[in-house]
Amino acid sequence: MAKGPYSDIVMDHFMNPRNMGEIEDADGVGEVGNPACGDMMKLYLKIEGDRIVDAKFKTFGCGAAIASSSMTTELIKGKTIDEALKLSNEAVSEALGGLPPAKRHCSVLAEDALRLALEDYKKKKGLA
């Protein structure tokens, strides 16, 4: 059982972040800054057909921000673009076993980075 304000899942993703890093030849990149605390997240996507085949992230932020980034990449890998676009920050937060109220915006950061990365992809492909 979690002793602190974070769930065990959050702590697990904080300690062992999944898919941390960069994708050199990414098909879509989304970068967002958080106005609340100045934190930053960058999400890289590799897309084949309409499917996300790989996702990586880099995040400068709190435990919740790192865990949300990590969870987001896990949730979208293998998904189609349309499926990924439906991913909400609530779903990320839920998958993490919940976040303290003050930390919900950290999962919004991940959702925003995902949307920007998908827009970036569409732009590059001339789809948008």
Added chain:
Amino acid sequence: MDRIYFDNASTTPIDKRVLDAMLPYFSDFFGNPSSVLIEEGQMPGKAIDEARERVAELIHAEKGEIIFTGSATESNNLAIKGLALANRSKGRRIIFSDIEHFSILNQADFLTDLGFQIDYVKVDGYGIIDMGDLERKVTEDTILVALIHGNLEIGTIEPIEEVARFLKKRGILLHSDGTGTCGRIPVDVKELGVDTMTLSAHQINGPKGIGALYIKRGTRLTPIIHGGFQEMGYRAGTENVPYIVGFGEAARIAREEMGERMAHLTMLSKKLREGLASSIEYIHFTGHPEKRLPGHVSFWIEFVEGESLLLWLNLNGIASASGSACASNMAAEDEGGLKASHVLTAIGVPPEICHGSITFSLWKDNTVEEVEYVLSVMPGIVKRLRDMSPLYENYKKTGARTI
């Protein structure tokens, strides 16, 4: 491995000797000290008297100048509100320094409602009060200044004597929050020239829930808790005898062991600071390099965020504190409650980079081995967080230091 506690600016554990001194006053000597005519009340009354003497000795005050309160926060409230109310016919303006504790700063709205006006005096990059700014801020109407003695977040010790001299000439009172200093470094209230000064027990291995206020003899101060005649009429309520006894014992021990502790802490913090400086790039130490609390090492590190740093230190068994916005208020209702430390902001650290701030506050029981262990894990933690930081990635590509 045992935990390494480097967060002594938050609180310290009760000394075994203090606890032993306290215990009989929960049960054997339970009497009410106000019951002076019966035997049960006499022993507790005497114990309070002795504790008052010990606390007074710690800061070179007289016994009759020490009032026990429920916390340092209460002492700060009693001092500011009490002095303001007692002097309101003389003027309505009060000056707070920008780096006061919340128990001073957050009185502003209440005092404003009562018709006072709060002005703020700046500090320099080391956190030392800006005397030029103070000179500009004092007015004919100014009655009181609050300046913290030793800041627990950045370690800086303020030039209280100089400020007191300046204010005395103008007939302005000075309150100083000595929570971080009383019992940690030599404090002589007569030399400092303060009118009131706050002390805390749990900062020096005494219990939580007990504080004290030094009130210079002859100072007029309006009580804010009304009731019986305890604490010379300044603070009503049946005395918390065991805690007062504990405070007295903690003060005695702190005074006797101060020299030894200071030498030990100075050695430890020098080692810690030098080790961090040589093993971590882009680290910035905060507070004054010399005029600082012994054992206090505070800094911020570029491209890493403080809460993550703090969590990783915690996972490695190390307790520290951070002034990062992200770590500021876990209990807040939403992100609006997150704010970078006002102390770091006041010394000019841009809010977006207050992020990587950490305070290590060491105390008497910390050891060289602990410092060495912390030095051995810090570089790895920083590297790990930098490797996942888009800011660091950006810096490596473009040379940009900030967002």
